Amino acid sequence: MNDPSAAQAALSAFLRGVERRGAVFAEWQGGDAEVGDVALAASLRGFGEVAAEVPFAEWPRRFWAMLLAAPGLRGAPPGRGAGAPGAAPAHLARLGSGPRAALLLRLVAGLAEAEAAAVLGIGRPSYRLALQRALPHRDDGQPDPEAWRAMSEAAQAALRGLPGERLERIARLRDGRRPKPRPVAPTSNAPARPRWPWPASWAVVLLTGLALAATWWWPWPSAPDDASVPRIQTQALPPAAPPAGRYDPALALQTDRDLELLLAQARGETDAIGDPAFDAWLVHALEDTSDAEPVALPPTLDLDEAVPEQFDAPR
């Protein structure tokens, strides 16, 4: 396995050997051929990248575990297209995801019990139990060998009948090429796209246009031609009721902050006041008209220190 070309040849041979089984396994496990093919292609590509680090004996276990872990194969019930050739047996649809995987690892992948258990990450007794539960049973609880044989034959038929173009498509998916669109099956039960939205949209556009045009040409009732009749009708309001209460001017006077001053004015006491700031300044200015500065500041005084005092001013 140290020879790269030999390793590549072994890998190609292994992948060719598992791709048919993988396709049927993925379709039956996930319930959808297309989803299964995408999952298989991703697993084939992913396995090709890690195969060199995995011992050859581990390849089957690793590959099937990788395929089983694909997101598309989790939980979706099989059964779409049931009855078609190569379709999953109806029995599979009644199984849960885990028992179905246990059954398919044996039936389609053809793994031995030990390998199948390793793929599922469980012990052999657990796998055996799961497989027993997954096998078809008769109504009385006994295993149904005929049903099992029928399932086995169906699996073989599906493996043999896998069309070549589907394998090519999987190969393209694996290599990252865009697959050809599959021909639309006449039995496709996808809901037909309704045909009415487009005509309905055009009808709405047309009606909107007509409604817009009607705002110009619709015969509105014309305004009266008589100029003496005002276009806006007015009606005088009834006289206002007297207010429940008014602000009493006497109360306003009694509570005025300047009442003292007003009383002083009424008594004539304010006539002598004049302008106190000017008068106080005049006292000094007239005493020494040559210098308005009343007292020379001491030389030790630095007034700049006092400027921050403005922040100490009381509120």
Next chain:
Amino acid sequence: MRRADRASRVVLATALALAPMVQAQAQADGASSAPSAMAALGPEQREALQRRHDAWRALPEALRREQREAWQAWQALPEDERARMRAAREAWRALPVAEQQALRARFDALDAGLRRGWLLGPTLGADWPRLHALFAQVPPDEREVLLAALRALPAQARADLGVLAQRTPPDARDALRRELLAQPAADRATWLRRRVDP
């Protein structure tokens, strides 16, 4: 001139401190007299007062504030200072009109804060730029006492106090003020002299 500018700045900064001080004193003087004066009015006088009130309310707020401050400042002044101011005004009126206008122009050219400082009267108005630091944090109930004490000091003592006020850090000014007021009124000038020039 530069020194005058600095002084103006100081006084402007303390103008806020001045107004409530003057106002508080004036309100303390007349707070209780208004209701009784109102009750004593006859109906006609009351009507006249009501008309006066309406006219007062119609004045611009700036004008009302100016008149209010002038009245409150006048109320706070002691009688001797009022007399000096009245005498100065009479002397000013006796001057020729040109000199009157020149003096008025000099006063109007002062900084607004400096002009407001003169509302404290001729004695304290001159010292206000240096004394304001002591007033900045005075509780309202102490202001009247402090103003009276300051007015009673001689000019040299007020100058000494101004120097002390500037030398004392803000957090020690309370203590300085209380110590000063704790001195007997007659000893305060000496005490201040000693503090300035030990």
